[in-house]
Amino acid sequence: MTSAIAEVRTLRAVADNPWVRFAVRRFGRLLVSVWVVITAAFLMIHLIPGDPVRAALGATAPVELVNARRAQLGLNDPLWLQYTHYLRDLVHGRTGTSTLSGLPVSQIIGDRLPATFELALYAFLLAIVISVPVGLTMAVLTRGGRRRPAELAFTSTSVVIAAVPEFLIGAALVYVFGVSLGWVPVASRSGPSSYILPVVALAIGPAAVLARIVRVETLSVLQADYIRTARAKRLPDRQVYLRHALPNSLTATLTVAGLLLGGLVAGTVLVENVFAWPGLGSTIVQSILAKDYPVVQGIVLVYGLNMLLINLIVDVVLALLDPRSTIRES
């Protein structure tokens, strides 16, 4: 009897724990979002006006072939049945076959995903590695209205850089370092040196945006009372900035970085096409042009789920960095 009561108490304590509540709430949102993405990927094909099979096979394809293909794809079933089949297949990992190559979509994705993942990961890390020190240094140098010219130069440069789309940066990089100087390979994925240009092209824009945000956040943090407390403790400047200011400015920075990471993953589509990078981005474009809808559907699904995963990670990291926000929300 007493143990039962104790158990109820423990359960209640667990339910009251802000971390548990955070996990439940966040997981619920994830589930809903996953469902939305999956359904959107399903509907995408069905929203295409006209007959996607006819469109894919071309106007000259014989009617029998089109009908056979329709039957094979299950397109003659009622929508709800197709949806059920689609969900069932997804659960079993069956993602259909490419109309173009006849390969299973999962295999195509499996082949191409690592290249895209690497590109995005390195670019993200590079953007952070550039932006945090630059933003922090600029904040310290320009705090309290010091060094106006440096501030102006920094903000205007970062605005311009951030406004240039990554595929143009890519093209410019190819021209300067690949064609004119011939230092690095201009296209395709071969040795480590082939990573340099695509990663840099992807990272520069986000790095510029992030550096600005790190600076602005750090500036406002430097005005906080607890920074005065840290200085009153007579800590060396380095510690005041790195230990007390940086963690606090990072929370907002990470939020933005998370948003940028999504854009960065999308940016791979363009950059991969500039550098003929064998990733998902170049594949999805080819598939759209070739009307290879199963592959398009699969890749859209992968990109969408990745976005959700990124957002989840950002939220968890934020909660760990800034426990107050977790508590406040729940």
Added chain:
Amino acid sequence: MATRIRRWGSALRTPVGVAATLLLAVVLLMAVLAPVLWGDRAAAIDTPHLLNGPSSAHWAGTDNLGRDIFFRVLVATRLSVELALLSTSIGVVTGLLLGTAPLLLGRRIGRLVTAVVNIAVAFPGLLLALTFAVIFGVGAKGAVLAIGFAGAPSLGRLTSTLVASIAERDYVAAARIAGVGRFRILVRHVLPNVGEPLVVNSTIAAGSSLLAFAGLSFLGLGVQPPAYDWGRLLNEGLNALYVHPLAALVPGLAVVIAGLAFNLFGEAIAKGIGLRTPLVVGGRLADLAEGATGGDTARPAGPAEPATGRDHPVLAVEGLRVSFPGPSGEQIWPVREVSFAMRRGEAVGVVGESGSGKSLTALAIARLIEEPGRVRADRLEFLGEDLRRGLDRARRRLLGTSFAMVFQDPMTSFNPTKRIGRQLGEVAQEHQGMNRGLAMARAVDRLRAVRVPAAQRRARQFPHEFSGGMRQRAMIGMGLMGSPALIVADEPTTALDVTVQRQVLRLLENIRRADDVALLLISHDITVVGQVCERVLVMYAGRIVEDLPADELHTRARHPYTRALLAAVPDMETDRDRPLAVIPGRPVDPANTPVGCAFAARCAFADERCRRDDPELVDDGNGRRVACWHADEAAALPVLPVQREIDEVGVGER
């Protein structure tokens, strides 16, 4: 409307604004004129010169049909801008519908729409555009729809945020109660108020659409030949990058310029609109200076060490001045010629209204005034060390271990991301060479010393898990990590409720008595200071106007300002039916201090001389100092009026 135009006008007169406006005008002019003027030249095929480099005939070379790339780029302006604007308007209209759905369709459906928008916003625009491009098909029409709808969620979110803030306003609520229809409310009250930020953001969105369109066309999903926009030209140019780089770089440049023009134009206006408040620097200065005042007056010959009694003073301050640059470049002096000294174990209180410079004095003594503020002093010694020189390692250690600060707001004075124990332990690690474990043990011990219950557990908690009183205890504990000779407490109890106030004051008192620690207590509450301290410094307009023993406050106060402060404190006998007493007039404006006595305008004794000459702080030979031409007349009157009254302290703090 007129003010809006003026505001936009002034926003665009900044250097960035002028540049953005010019750029945008050029881009729009090109869009209109280029196809008319150069349409033929851009289409002319020059077969002998295929894929040529730049020449006098073709500035940017030719493409694979021998067409002039420079003119093709110019002519492509129209299609690029047209398509971008078209998709932006689709995005704005859809965004408006999504964003106003909660208002138009009622709460339930509105919630659903908002949820969908929130999920959609999490996906980057390009990905949405690709998805829509699949649905709408490859080509210019499909791309316009795709980019338009892809931009809708973020614009929808923006609209709903703006609408939500307006919808909560009183006049909208009033209109709703009066039975005004939803649509009417939207058109009459909401849209006019969200229009401006929406237009600005749409301009920025147009820039993004332009870039996105270039992206889609570049991928081959947008404009299809023989039509061409910049993205298409890029696509064609990139294939020939080796032989003919300009073919890719010139359209790329055009995209960047046009994108920047829209972006910067929007940003410039946004910034102009956002900066309606006075200059940030000015606001910050006002906070720092607490509205105090300046004017470099002649230095009064006040004695620095009145009645030091035994041994060396813990703190000796002479001629302390603090200045900040004013809004128009001149120096403002919120603290002027402050001189005093403190013995070991002595409790000195500093009182004064907001803006009297007392907090700045404390920060200046602690060497915590940051640029652009400047501190000057004829003497500033702590335990015999001259603090006016730079803080080297030894001096930093001395201050870190012997000079404790307690700040006003315990809620904001701890770093929210670090555990309390770590924040205390840091001091020991930095200055006492302890390792992490020892420092933590010391922190727990100190928390215990300031009577934080369950110190072991508490040390591992974050600041937000502490109550205000507990935090202030922990803050005091932080000062006790070393062996302080001086605690400077700047309004330590202002942010706390009354019962906790007393506990914190008692704690400070106990520490002072136990370890012979000097205490500089800064407060606007003359009663508290009178109870806790042995000596009281009264500050007005950045100067010390009276310095007297605390037990003589009620009997021997000579400065009219001190007496006014005392008279403004209500007590048990105060007649509740009469209005509370206040000190007439307002504190002095920091930027213009009067020539004579700063208090003259509010003083009943003021005469010509007061308004002409600033009285010096004069020592009476017994350690009491006062700066007033009429000190003796004032002292002759009964100390306190029979009827004492007021709200806190005249013009109250905070």
